Amino acid sequence: MGIQRSSTNKPKMQPGNDRSTSIRASNVISHLIEGGPISIDDASYDTWVVEHPSALGSFDQMMRAAKGKKIAVFLDYDGTLAPIVDNPDLAFMSDEMRAAVREVAKYFPTAIISGRSRDKVKEFVQLSNVFYAGSHGMDILAPPRPVKSCDGKHHTVALDKKGNEVLFQPAKKFLPAIQKMRTALKEKVMKIQGARVEDNRFCISVHFRQVREEDYEILEKKVKSVLEHYPEFHLSWGKKVMEIRPSIEWDKGNALEYLLDTLGLGNSNDVLPVYIGDDRTDEDAFKVMLRRGQGYPIIVTSSPKDTKASFSLRDPSEVLTFLLRLARWRKSSSSSRLLAQIWGVSD
Numbered sequence: 026m027g028i029q030r031s032s033t034n035k036p037k038m039q040p041g042n043d044r045s046t047s048i049r050a051s052n053v054i055s056h057l058i059e060g061g062p063i064s065i066d067d068a069s070y071d072t073w074v075v076e077h078p079s080a081l082g083s084f085d086q087m088m089r090a091a092k093g094k095k096i097a098v099f100l101d102y103d104g105t106l107a108p109i110v111d112n113p114d115l116a117f118m119s120d121e122m123r124a125a126v127r128e129v130a131k132y133f134p135t136a137i138i139s140g141r142s143r144d145k146v147k148e149f150v151q152l153s154n155v156f157y158a159g160s161h162g163m164d165i166l167a168p169p170r171p172v173k174s175c176d177g178k179h180h181t182v183a184l185d186k187k188g189n190e191v192l193f194q195p196a197k198k199f200l201p202a203i204q205k206m207r208t209a210l211k212e213k214v215m216k217i218q219g220a221r222v223e224d225n226r227f228c229i230s231v232h233f234r235q236v237r238e239e240d241y242e243i244l245e246k247k248v249k250s251v252l253e254h255y256p257e258f259h260l261s262w263g264k265k266v267m268e269i270r271p272s273i274e275w276d277k278g279n280a281l282e283y284l285l286d287t288l289g290l291g292n293s294n295d296v297l298p299v300y301i302g303d304d305r306t307d308e309d310a311f312k313v314m315l316r317r318g319q320g321y322p323i324i325v326t327s328s329p330k331d332t333k334a335s336f337s338l339r340d341p342s343e344v345l346t347f348l349l350r351l352a353r354w355r356k357s358s359s360s361s362r363l364l365a366q367i368w369g370v371s372d
């Protein structure tokens with residue numbers, strides 16, 4: 026583990042950069058910011074979806090290939106389990122979605138991997154049968170299975186009070202600096218109407234969804250002027266948000282592998298991770314899945330986007346349908362297995 030990069034890595038903010046903006050109507054820069062580059066030409070969703078087929082349309086095929094495999098489910102929060110809304114404090118998931126996640130987690134090990142703080146995402150999700158990874162995977166509460174530490178330097182592993190869960194916080198040493206930076210950022214941007222600094226524990230989000238377009242540039246300058254004093258941190262761009270985090274080689278992809286390890290599935294050839302996410306940071310997990318040659322990376326998007334995902338879902342309502350089908354599939358295959366055992370036939 027070491028310093029990854031110390032400066033910004035994305036172009037300037039531009040107006041109209043919501044990921045839901047149609048690629049046909051938008052400029053390319055806007056997609057560089059929120060979703061990753063895609064060719065300027067009229068790449069329509071219909072063309073794009075051929076390369077990234079709908080996980081609903083492909084469901085039967087996916088599940089046929091999953092037969093006999095150990096499925097583990099990984100879910101992003103904002104834009105995946107909850108729709109994107111103006112006020113990040115009000116990004117609630119629906120009761121239906123909660124019930125669906127609960128149901129899925131009954132049958133498969135399930136983890137939520139979010140950019141939010143672990144406490145915040147738990148507060149939103151309110152489920153006790155899932156694992157939570159906050160701060161883009163830099164704060165994980167997982168079961169105490171054999172832990173494969175990366176290099177033993179940055180990693181802090183501690184048992185919780187009950188001794189039955191392991192807290193993994195590879196960026197713990199950065200906390201004092203993060204707190205100082207958060208205070209500085211709040212002071213700097215407080216006069217910009219609509220700007221909002223969110224405490225995500227091991228990272229900081231500076232939101233500009235409610236900032237006037239003419240103030241984007243000054244906001245970006247102010248944020249960068251604070252970041253200059255913190256060379257061990259870097260800035261990345263999400264959906265109308267600037268995210269500042271420690272430059273350690275740890276992202277949602279590492280978190281996915283860490284969770285697989287702690288779930289005892291790390292070395293298993295027959296494991297099949299299903300990862301659903303909508304954001305640039307989820308691409309880190311998709312890359313890991315591609316490298317491992319395992320699982321179903323599923324992107325949530327309603328417009329064409331450059332992605333490593335193999336499958337797609339349009340929006341959280343399709344995520345809901347997918348999760349319900351997944352749970353139902355498992356339930357019915359367990360009942361048929363049981364019946365087969367009772368009747369002495371193989372399924």
Ligand SMILES: O=P(O)(O)OC[C@H]1O[C@H](O[C@H]2O[C@H](CO)[C@@H](O)[C@H](O)[C@H]2O)[C@H](O)[C@@H](O)[C@@H]1O
Nearest residue numbers: 102103109110111113116139140230234264266
């Ligand atoms: O990894 P995630 O769970 O997807 O978290 C990524 C960021 O999500 C949140 O911001 C986004 O959703 C907000 C609520 O819908 C929206 O207002 C904002 O514009 C989006 O960027 C969260 O507030 C951030 O802290 C997370 O980093």
